[in-house]
Amino acid sequence: MPESAPGHMSPEEFRRQGHAAIDWIADYWAALDDLPVRSQVAPGEVAALMPASAPETGEPFDALLADLDRVVVPGLTHWQHPRFFAYFPANSSPAAILGDLLSSGIGAQGMIWATSPAVTEVEQVVLDWLADALGLPAAFRSDGPGGGVIQDTASTATLTALLAALHRASAGDVRRRGAGHEQWTVYGSTQAHSSLVKAAMMAGLGEESVRAVAVDPATQAMDVAALREAVDADVAAGRRPVMVHVACGSTSTGATDDVAAVVGLARAHDDLWVHVDGAWAGVAAVCPELRGHLRGVEDADSFVTNPHKWLLTTFDCSTFWVRDRAALTGALTILPEYLRNAATESGAVVDYRDWHPQLGRRFRSLKLWAVLRTYGLEGLRAHVRSGVALARRVAAHVAADDRFELVTQPSLSLVVLRVRAGDEQTLAAMEAVNASGEAYLSHTTVEGRAAIRVAVGSWRTTEADVDRTWRALQDAVSAQA
Incomplete structure (x- = not known):
């Protein structure tokens, strides 16, 4: 009889170490307020604390937990810190962590329905729940012509949308012969996420296929007249417009393009797919009064938003819906013999392997x-409304100090500001706050000038955290005088 592999924990030991791991997480959260938000280590400092090679014999799990404190924590930028205001939030709430732990424990592969029916069907129902909660159209539900799927990130969703768009526009020719037989063109504003260019690269269209459309300087939203001119120019030159990327809450400033106007333009071109990117801001639609930025999404071809940003769900969880699943699965379906099964052949089930580039997928x-289930829609709405209210508090602080100014009007829970004295002072103030460890802010450029982004939305952030960060920013500007 073969020996059991070394290192396997007994159920009793797993229970004990599992409790220890949960205790470590709880202690980590409890200590966050006193830790510098941004990591203070130098390049190579974390690696230098680790052995040059893996241990020959197994070590107790307790040793790994101890090394989290010694090796890992000093090298972390603490995304769950209540004063993390950089980029966008990456909420990892207690309920989400426990759900993710259960997924890891189950360890199922949900590549096709037959490999674990519950993995597919729970996902379908949960995405129908979320579609309803966001006010999305019935066509996006699993019982409609489209449906939803959880991608890893919005970047993958953008690539997936582009592949579906190419399949539909070419009547399957891109799938058979590749994309090189036409001069396909893709459109997004100058504020569109960088994943649009990467999607064009990965789809074989190349960077030069992407048209960066001008924005309104005041709102940073796409200039739809400029989009029309770009599309018309490409058609006149014999090119094939295939997809427009519409931003609903851009990374830089939270700008929102006019979805309805873009859809209206696209409908004059049969091949033009409209993909709405609401990666950060889309989840705000759980609040009926905060759905204005999605007006027109009901007529779009696809929509993505990330619960792993603002909606309390541990990374990675990017929810992606399409109006017509036939274009999506037509672009991506491939069925090797080893995946053939009666359920798939019956046509009665969804195989999510056909809904994104990867085959394997977690629960x-x-x-x-x-x-x-644990927050309920009431709890989720309260969380989103809190972020919006805290952002208004930041904006009020800016308005009350004439050394600062708002660059754009606040967008939901994002505030973009600058120091009036200039770019150098703006970036210096931000870096002083970040270096102090008091908070973590990120920057952007708007119309060629530097700006500071304050993105609220952590599940642990309070008014006191906003006020403390603002005082640190004020002190940094005062120190420049």
Whole structure:
């Protein structure tokens, strides 16, 4: 009889170490307020604390937990810190963590329905729940012509949308012969996420296929007249417009393009797919009064938003819906003999392997299910409204200090500001706050000038955290005088 592999924990030992791991996480959260938000280590400092090679014999799990404190924590930028205001939030709430833990424990592969029916069907139902909660159209539900799927990130969703768009526009020719037989063109504003260019690169269209459309200087939203001119010029030159990327809450400033106007333009071109990127801001639509930025999404071809940003769900969880699943699965379906099974052949089930580039997939919906059930829609709305209210508090602080100014009007829970004295002072003030460890802010450029982004939305952030960060920013500007 073969020996059991070394290192396997007994159920009793797993239970003990599992409790220890949960205790470590709880202690980590409890200590966050006193830790510098941004990591203070130098390049190579973390690696220098680790041995040059893996241990020959197994070590107790306790030793790994101890090294989290010694090796890992000093090298972390603490995304769960209540004064993390950089980029966008990456909420990892208690319920989501437990849901993710259950997913890891189950360890199922949900590549096709037959490999674990629950992985597919729970995901379908949970995404229908979320679609309804966001006010999305019935066509996006699993019982409609489209449906939803959990991607890893919005970047993958953008690539997936582009592949579906190419399949539809070419009547399957891109799938058979590749994209090189036409001069395809893709459109997004100058504020569109960088994943649009990367999607064009990965799809074989190349960077030069992407048209960066001008924005309104005041709102940073796409100039739809400029989009029309770009599309018309490409058609006149014999090129094939295939997809427009519409930003609903851009990374830089939270700008929102006019979805309805873009859809209206696209409908004059049969091949033009409209993909709405609401990666950060889309989840705000759980609040009926905060759905204005999605007006027109009901007529778009695809829509993505990330619960792993603002909606309390541990990364990775990017929810992606399409109006017509036939274009999506037509672009991506491939069925090798080893995946053939009666359920798939019957046509009665969804095989999510056909809904994104990868074959293997985790039971991601468990963590989203945990969040939806434990917070309820009331709890999620309260969380989103809190972020919006705290952003208004930041904007009020800016308005009350004439050394600062708002660059754009606040967008939901994002505030973009600058120091009036200039770019150098703006960036210096931000870096002083970040270096102090008091808070973490990130920057952007708007119309060629530097600006500071304050993105609220952590599940642990309070008014006191906003006020403390603002005082640190004021002190940094005072120190420049």
